[in-house]
Amino acid sequence: MLKSFVLFPIVAVLSVSTQAATLPGDAANGKKLYDASCTSCHNDSVHTRKDHKIKSLEGLTEQIHNCEHMTDVTLGKTQVNDLVKYLNETYYKFK
Numbered sequence: 001m002l003k004s005f006v007l008f009p010i011v012a013v014l015s016v017s018t019q020a021a022t023l024p025g026d027a028a029n030g031k032k033l034y035d036a037s038c039t040s041c042h043n044d045s046v047h048t049r050k051d052h053k054i055k056s057l058e059g060l061t062e063q064i065h066n067c068e069h070m071t072d073v074t075l076g077k078t079q080v081n082d083l084v085k086y087l088n089e090t091y092y093k094f095k
């Protein structure tokens, strides 16, 4: 009885961190990219507003490409992964 009380939180914590780790990319680098290339048109409030548009990881990736086309910045696959990871971990929390 006591054992399952002790084990449950450990299992819960482990499964959460495994999920976050399955996304490729580097969130810290994503934040740097975001601050450098993305804040000229909007700040992070677009991601937290109540009626935000993005509903999935695919949608997030697509929107990053749409925004990329509006800028002079060209993002490589690694950079897009970093941005997806940063925005997902910080705001969207899609699985």
Ligand code: HEC
Pocket (backbone or CB within 6 Å): 034, 037, 038, 039, 040, 041, 042, 046, 047, 051, 052, 053, 054, 060, 063, 064, 067, 068, 070, 071, 083, 087
């Ligand atoms: C040239 C201006 C511009 C730049 C630069 C820009 N965006 Fe955007 N972004 C927009 C506009 C416009 C919207 C749509 C706002 C709306 O629909 O109300 C948007 C919306 C978004 C959304 C959707 C927010 C939501 O959940 O509703 C994401 C995600 C996003 N941008 C990511 C980025 C990233 C990452 C970058 C940097 C690579 C970036 N944007 C740079 C103009 C820009």
